[in-house]
Amino acid sequence: MAKIRKKGEKVVPEISTASLPDIIFMLLFFFMATTSMKEVSYMVKFTVPEATELQKLEKKTLVRHIYVGKPIANLVKLHGTESRIQIDDEFADVNQVEELITLERESMNEVDKPKLIVSIKADKETKMGVITDIKQELRKAYALKISYAATQRQ
Template sequence: MAQIRKDKERETPALSTSSLPDIIFMFLFFFMAVTTMKEVTFKVRVTAPFASEVQKLDNKSLTRYVYVGKPMEQYKKLFGSETRIQLGDVFADISELENFIVSERSAMKETDQNLMTVSIKADKDTKMGIVNDIKQSLRRAYALKIVYTANKTVVNN
């Protein structure tokens, strides 16, 4: 019978780092494949007005957007040239805004529902009457946190 000799202690080999870049690239491709960027197709033209006091939103994932402006050129034949409201990727009326807000709120986590903010992205030439109608509809839907999107005014000294 053969005997195994233990003449000397063996050292554990050093950790090989040659495969580390491969692992990092696998993680990179995994996150690129898993994450998606939700982009809205603008159907209304929105040129944001200027404001002197502008702040950035803290948590954009809790923000829902209401776009207000005149339809883009390709939609003018179908919807006319009057100011329209866009919710998500579709045109909507004021009467549909409440249901949109309720459905968006119900899709959120229960802990985040009270933190939902509605951002009104209105064109600078939009009449204030339609903005007031939007605010009244948001009030009926209990969406009381409203912000307006604006560009910061550049001050020359």
């Protein structure tokens, strides 16, 4: 009798959870691979202004960024404290903007070219002079759709 009961106890199967960590790790790697980190290293520091009537920029591939602000702390010696323009990974002069944006557009898909949106990410303390100059350059480059980057005001 005792022998039979012992046998019966042994039969209870246990679900192996050994593969669970692997599954979760796979998820983890998936997320780590897909979430893009910031595209460029900022050479200017900026806090975008606040506004309420914001629209989302849907397609990332259509958007090009222009950063405007004062150079970051360890570039102050080299570039001073005046507001500078950064496109991609380099500082740009105002009169280079047209050329650079045109180049950016050339590298885009033929279908997407007219849909280019230029997002101006500028520090809220920037003087409008710089922004106006950029806008004039963008007009010359026929990049007419722009977006003033801002954060949602609560």
